[in-house]
Amino acid sequence: MASNKNREILIKTGWTALKVALVAVVVIVFTSKANNYYFTIVNSALIYVIAALSLSLLLGMGGMMSFATVTFMGIGAYATANLSKVLHVPTSLSILLAVLISALIAFLIAILLTRLKGSYFAFASIGLAQISYAIFLNFKPLTGGPNGFSNVPKLIIAGIEFDNLKKWFYLLLIIVFLAALSLERIRRTTLGRSLAAIRDNEIAAQSLGIDIYSTKIITFVIASVYGSIAGALIAHMNTYLSAYLFTFDISVSFLIMVMLGGVNSTTGAILGALLVTLIPEWFRVLQSYMKLIYGISIVALMIFMPSGLTGIIDSIKYKVDMEKKKKRNKDYSNG
Amino acid sequence: MDEVILSIQNVNKSFGGIKPTDNVSFNVKRGEIVGLIGPNGAGKSTLLNLISGIISPDSGSIFLNNVDISRMPAYRRSRMGIGRTFQDPQFLLRSKPIENMLLGADLANKNRYMQSYLGLSEDKFTMKFAELLEISGLNVDMSLRINDLPYGQRKILEIVRALLGNPQILLMDEPAAGINIVETEMIVKLINYAISEQKIGVLLVEHHMDLVMSICNWIEVLSSGTIIANGVPEDVSKNPSVIEAYLGRKSDVIS
Numbered sequence: 001m002a003s004n005k006n007r008e009i010l011i012k013t014g015w016t017a018l019k020v021a022l023v024a025v026v027v028i029v030f031t032s033k034a035n036n037y038y039f040t041i042v043n044s045a046l047i048y049v050i051a052a053l054s055l056s057l058l059l060g061m062g063g064m065m066s067f068a069t070v071t072f073m074g075i076g077a078y079a080t081a082n083l084s085k086v087l088h089v090p091t092s093l094s095i096l097l098a099v100l101i102s103a104l105i106a107f108l109i110a111i112l113l114t115r116l117k118g119s120y121f122a123f124a125s126i127g128l129a130q131i132s133y134a135i136f137l138n139f140k141p142l143t144g145g146p147n148g149f150s151n152v153p154k155l156i157i158a159g160i161e162f163d164n165l166k167k168w169f170y171l172l173l174i175i176v177f178l179a180a181l182s183l184e185r186i187r188r189t190t191l192g193r194s195l196a197a198i199r200d201n202e203i204a205a206q207s208l209g210i211d212i213y214s215t216k217i218i219t220f221v222i223a224s225v226y227g228s229i230a231g232a233l234i235a236h237m238n239t240y241l242s243a244y245l246f247t248f249d250i251s252v253s254f255l256i257m258v259m260l261g262g263v264n265s266t267t268g269a270i271l272g273a274l275l276v277t278l279i280p281e282w283f284r285v286l287q288s289y290m291k292l293i294y295g296i297s298i299v300a301l302m303i304f305m306p307s308g309l310t311g312i313i314d315s316i317k318y319k320v321d322m323e324k325k326k327k328r329n330k331d332y333s334n335g
Numbered sequence: 336m337d338e339v340i341l342s343i344q345n346v347n348k349s350f351g352g353i354k355p356t357d358n359v360s361f362n363v364k365r366g367e368i369v370g371l372i373g374p375n376g377a378g379k380s381t382l383l384n385l386i387s388g389i390i391s392p393d394s395g396s397i398f399l400n401n402v403d404i405s406r407m408p409a410y411r412r413s414r415m416g417i418g419r420t421f422q423d424p425q426f427l428l429r430s431k432p433i434e435n436m437l438l439g440a441d442l443a444n445k446n447r448y449m450q451s452y453l454g455l456s457e458d459k460f461t462m463k464f465a466e467l468l469e470i471s472g473l474n475v476d477m478s479l480r481i482n483d484l485p486y487g488q489r490k491i492l493e494i495v496r497a498l499l500g501n502p503q504i505l506l507m508d509e510p511a512a513g514i515n516i517v518e519t520e521m522i523v524k525l526i527n528y529a530i531s532e533q534k535i536g537v538l539l540v541e542h543h544m545d546l547v548m549s550i551c552n553w554i555e556v557l558s559s560g561t562i563i564a565n566g567v568p569e570d571v572s573k574n575p576s577v578i579e580a581y582l583g584r585k586s587d588v589i590s
Contacts, residue, residue, distance in 0.1 A: 197427060
């Protein structure tokens with residue numbers, strides 16, 4: 001038993017070491033070869049990873065289909081832009097304040113929105129995304145209206161100015177890592193388990209002392225934090241904001257990212273976000289068909305791989321494990 | 336040990352013209368197993384739902400340790416000590432047994448969110464879980480997902496999870512339905528442990544008469560929403576109105 005456990009731990013650390021090494025190799029090769037064009041694409045992919053993690057929390061863990069991720073990205077982005085440019089708040093502080101503002105707004109919205117279930121919640125979130133887009137596009141004093149919001153100050157953290165995309169790339173890697181880590185942690189806590197219980201059966205969840213309403217509100221607020229961080233980072237990286245960054249279409253692409261990678265998996269959200277952002281760059285010819293392809297791929301994903309890429313890998317792994325166990329039991333009973 | 340844990344007083348509930356709970360009153364004392372029996376459609380499940388708070392009564396009151404809980408939401412009732420198992424066990428189907436058992440431990444843990452984020456207090460849980468498994472004598476393959484476990488094992492695990500939540504009273508909806516004799520014995524061992532060591536009360540809904548008659552201290556018989564008889568098992572099993580409710584009246588025409 002003990003040796004078995006040791007072996008398990010050894011295998012696990014081996015796997016983790018391999019993954020880390022793989023990521024490190026990719027990062028090193030990438031940074032040595034890449035020009036600004038690649039950094040632009042990869043950096044925006046990394047920011048979308050954070051937004052996809054936000055949806056992964058809501059949809060994967062909590063079963064809440066939300067299209068309002070862009071709303072909180074926009075709130076985060078415009079809040080930090082206004083704070084730092086108009087009120088001259090230091091950028092690292094303005095991002096924090098923007099996240100707080102977004103969380104507060106998310107809390108107020110969640111009080112109403114989380115009363116709705118299933119597709120009603122989804123519809124309400126679509127409405128929210130459309131309303132917020134209209135505001136971002138038309139409310140000139142805060143968003144610059146159709147002209148957009150330009151000259152957002154550059155990000156400065158602890159005296160380091162993030163003035164080129166390479167620096168941003170490293171910063172985003174760290175933030176994505178921390179975001180993924182915290183999401184994985186949430187999955188293994190009371191909150192994560194409560195959410196999963198609500199998703200699977202609300203009556204059983206209540207009889208285990210789980211307050212459905214407040215759990216959903218907390219989750220919605222945490223998801224908005226991830227979203228607003230993504231938005232605030234976009235603001236300071238691009239130094240220019242336009243309402244077109246926060247349209248309903250972008251929310252739909254988050255949905256595809258999460259579904260492609262695997263709804264209930266952190267790795268899946270990361271993988272999905274990277275694939276969905278990077279693949280269109282390789283097929284630029286098809287750009288005008290992108291919406292059509294998105295639509296078809298959502299339908300196809302739902303039919304053929306509802307649990308996404310990581311879901312398929314997991315179920316293969318699980319089956320192999322079970323086969324091995326059966327074989328071992330057979331050997332044991334024979335000999 | 337005569338302390339009343341759960342007291343149901345004149346509870347009524349109707350759905351349109353149907354009245355599944357009609358002026359029902361009874362008590363469950365600490366350390367006591369009360370059997371709730373009755374033919375199909377007698378209103379047993381409705382009564383469990385009324386106690387656990389899935390639905391609330393039209394009139395009447397339910398007291399837990401002398402606190403009126405009849406208007407509280409279900410999650411607060413379970414935090415106050417109403418544990419429950421379902422006829423069809425309810426789990427996070429895609430997860431392993433341990434994660435499902437942690438849901439029970441979460442219920443017992445008062446500082447739920449912060450403590451679990453910091454990763455504290457899992458050792459205590461593991462010990463308690465191992466102890467309960469040992470008492471039942473159940474051997475579970477922890478590497479399997481819960482929906483790949485045999486049905487009987489799932490039913491036992493659901494009771495274990497409810498006990499991990501440190502309930503004051505456990506409501507059990509047909510724990511012995513659809514499982515074999517060995518597994519039924521495991522369930523009896525768990526119930527007996529809960530009664531003697533955790534000092535809780537148990538309200539048992541069950542169709543398996545041998546089981547009810549052998550482990551219950553007191554039986555309430557429900558038929559068409561009303562209590563038609565109660566008493567110790569020996570008396571109830573001889574009561575003519577109980578036999579009538581289950582088997583029907585002897586017809587004069589045929590005899």
